[in-house]
Amino acid sequence: MPDPFVLAIGLTVVVRLLAAVFAPHASLSVLLTSCFGGTFNILGFTLQMILILILATGYVIADAPVVQRGLRAMAARVHSPTHAGPLVFPIVAVAAWLTWGLGLVVGPLLSREIARRVKVDFAWLVARSYSA
Structure with missing residues (x-):
C-alpha cells in the first residue's frame, strides 16, 4: 500500500496535467493561484x-x-x-x-x-x- 503522501503528490500531478489539457489558455500563474486559493477556501x-x-x-x-x-x-x-x-x-x-x-x-x-x-x-x- 503506498504512503498517503505519495498518493497526494500523485493526485496533485494528475490534476495539474488535467488542468493543462482542459484549460490550455490558462497561464501557469492562474492555475497555481486557483489551486492555492481553493485549498485555503476550504479551511472553514x-x-x-x-x-x-x-x-x-x-x-x-x-x-x-x-x-x-x-x-x-x-x-x-x-x-x-x-x-x-x-x-x-x-x-x-x-x-x-x-x-x-x-x-x-x-x-x-x-x-x-x-x-x-x-x-x-x-x-x-x-x-x-x-x-x-
Missing part, C-alpha cells in the same frame, strides 16, 4: 468537520457503559444542591482537559444524573458544568 469547512468529529468522539466516550457507571456513582455522592456545583466543576474540567468534546458531553450527562437524584436547578447546574 474543515474546521467545522473537525469540531463535529470531536463532539461525536466525546459523545461516544461519554456514552460508554464504564463512563456511565462512573457518572452515576459520582452523582450518587451528591445529597444536596450545595454539593452539586463543587462536584460537577472539577469532573467536567478533567474531562475537558482530556478532550474538549468529552467535556462538552460529560457536563450535561452528569448534571442530568444529579438532577434526577437531588432537587436542584438544572439550568444552573449545566451552566456550572460548562464554566469548567
Whole structure:
C-alpha cells in the first residue's frame, strides 16, 4: 500500500496535467493561484468537520457503559444542591482537559444524573458544568 503522501503528490500531478489539457489558455500563474486559493477556501469547512468529529468522539466516550457507571456513582455522592456545583466543576474540567468534546458531553450527562437524584436547578447546574 503506498504512503498517503505519495498518493497526494500523485493526485496533485494528475490534476495539474488535467488542468493543462482542459484549460490550455490558462497561464501557469492562474492555475497555481486557483489551486492555492481553493485549498485555503476550504479551511472553514474543515474546521467545522473537525469540531463535529470531536463532539461525536466525546459523545461516544461519554456514552460508554464504564463512563456511565462512573457518572452515576459520582452523582450518587451528591445529597444536596450545595454539593452539586463543587462536584460537577472539577469532573467536567478533567474531562475537558482530556478532550474538549468529552467535556462538552460529560457536563450535561452528569448534571442530568444529579438532577434526577437531588432537587436542584438544572439550568444552573449545566451552566456550572460548562464554566469548567
